Amino acid sequence: MPEPAVRRLSLYLRELEGLLDRQCETISSRQLGSLLNLTDAQVRKDLACFGQFGHPGVGYRVSELVVRIRSILGTDRTWNALLVGSGHLGRALLSYRGFARKGFRLIAAFDNDPTKINQRVGAEPGILVEPMDRLPEAVARRGIEMAILAVPQSVAQTVADQLVAAGIKGILNFAPASISVPAHVSVATVDLAVHLEQLAFRICTRQVELERQTAGKQQGADAIGGPSR
Amino acid sequence: MPEPAVRRLSLYLRELEGLLDRQCETISSRQLGSLLNLTDAQVRKDLACFGQFGHPGVGYRVSELVVRIRSILGTDRTWNALLVGSGHLGRALLSYRGFARKGFRLIAAFDNDPTKINQRVGAEPGILVEPMDRLPEAVARRGIEMAILAVPQSVAQTVADQLVAAGIKGILNFAPASISVPAHVSVATVDLAVHLEQLAFRICTRQVELERQTAGKQQGADAIGGPSR
DNA sequence: GCTTGTGAAACGTTTCACAGCA
DNA sequence: TGCTGTGAAACGTTTCACAAGC
Known part of the structure; x- marks a missing residue:
């Protein structure tokens, strides 16, 4: 396919x-x-x-x-998902309405930072941020199949391992790191900085292309003695 | 290339x-x-x-x-970028440290919602959210080449047109819409919901693959009269 | 020994062109 | 006429295999 x-x-x-x-x-x-x-x-x-x-x-x-x-x-049904990492990006993702419109429900959030645990985040009434050790039970009890990983690079692999151990089947990884998981688990990585980097490259390339094109046209025009305009 | x-x-x-x-x-x-x-x-x-x-x-x-x-x-220098749309995602992106680490500086933010204009967002001291009509001047005066588009789908194309008119050379588009721009402008679209959708598909497919594999092995074992285990 | 860089083969994707159908 | 579905050709990417170099 x-x-x-x-x-x-x-x-x-x-x-x-x-x-x-x-x-x-x-x-x-x-x-x-x-x-x-x-x-x-x-x-x-x-x-x-x-x-x-x-x-x-x-x-x-x-x-x-x-x-x-x-x-x-496979989006003709709703999928339950959880979030790990309630930093700026994590909280923004919890508030993002686009997921719900496509049938994805973010129904739990986890973090290991004591200052964040027990806070409520996202749209009212909000979702309670729970400590990481509650993750396995939540996955099993609430039928959660997907996880959104919005943690720092340094702990991405460790948390991914915890998610796999808890029985998660797919991870949407926003950490700027490639993570490895067993074959029965799927991963999609979205590295925001990488996308900006690609954009920078394309801007540079486009610039050069256009210059070459212009130069080429001018040279062509010069060669056949056409008007330089 | x-x-x-x-x-x-x-x-x-x-x-x-x-x-x-x-x-x-x-x-x-x-x-x-x-x-x-x-x-x-x-x-x-x-x-x-x-x-x-x-x-x-x-x-x-x-x-x-x-x-x-x-x-x-082209990331051996710093790039100046602006943000349009100071909703949840926009504000999260302003606070994201990963961009700065790669040499991208978000130095201006715009919105057309009066309740958001003049607010300060992002890490201290924060960036002032300006009204859209200030955009062209900011691009020209502050040497901004890239824009991050974090607005609703319904206005994505309109805002993209404004960005192009202002002289922006590249747009990182987080709106769930494909936008069209002239050839001298580059666009990279990141649709968060699409990535979750792709993950859902891969989870479904992986599940079926593993089932087929297991079934195949069992059948194979049966065929050669091996232990069914 | 181990490594890179690279032509050639294998593989995958896109485009073309047209038969078949409303 | 206008459209889809599809084999075949064209194109692009990845893998292989090995010469050349440390």
Whole structure:
């Protein structure tokens, strides 16, 4: 199953949910692609990986496709998640409404800092920050399958190990570190600084590209004796 | 220039900076790869794209490689950045120390919500949240090249247009929407909900894989009449 | 011995082009 | 006409294998 196709599936779903709000009933692969700067063939190939959802001559029915993609991604149900690390980022994530809209419920929070334990964080009524030793029981008792890791780099691996031991099946890791887990556990790492770094690189590269293009055009113009403008 | 190689360059740098702290002087492609679950050949090919940094029989000198990669990524200097949207996520990003460590300075913040304007946010002394109409002047006067977009989906494109008009060269977009900008501007989108969705998919898939594996083994054992255990 | 850098082979992804269908 | 689904071609990335160097 092509990994890039799975990544794009989430993006298709995001756009389709938007179209649903605007009561758009059907959409062609070309239209959906143009929303994400993809070719029509790309969209069709991606969707065809998972079944035949389209209607020749018509396109894709938005509501139908939304249901299908949710079912493929496993977001046609709610997932319970917990948070470890109630620093600035952790608290922001607890308050983020985007997760709930997609069916993810953050229902517990943990930290090992005594000054943070027993505080209530997030939108009213808030979630109680519990000490780390309560984690295993919470996972078992409250049916929590996912964890959001928002702790400092230095303790990321240790906490990840605790999460795995507690029976967590997937970790969304915001710590700037690559963590290792057993094969039955999935990890997705989001390193915010890395994304800014990539942006810096792209800005530099874009700048150079444009300069080269301009220079090339000028030289070309010079060579054929065209107007330098 | 292979796009995946550039992505990994940031990860190499992150690991190398860690090794530098632990006074590790040299590292082989195999060792560096194992930190990130990559093959040694992958590491060598990636680095070779940008020059000859290695020393046969020795490996790569950590401090040298750090300098080289920073120079390639364009993070051998500081970048000034601004933030738009001082909601929960925006304020968390202003307080995040990881950016400063990588040479990114968040030096201005904007919002169009009157209740947020003129507040000070982030670590002491804090950054003053200014109204959107001050944005163009701030970009020009303070040499700001990057923007972090942490606004709701509904206004993401509008604000992006304002940023472009103000002369911003790169946007790190946290809004759950794909935004379009002219070719001379770079965008990186980080959709937090999408990452959780991908994690949900991987958890489901992993579960099925393991079940199939177990079933396969059992069947295999049955077929050859081995112990069913 | 161990290491890098690199052409060549293997693999995966995207694009093309068109048959089949409403 | 307009659309999907799909084999085939084109393109890009990763892995292999080994010469060259410490």
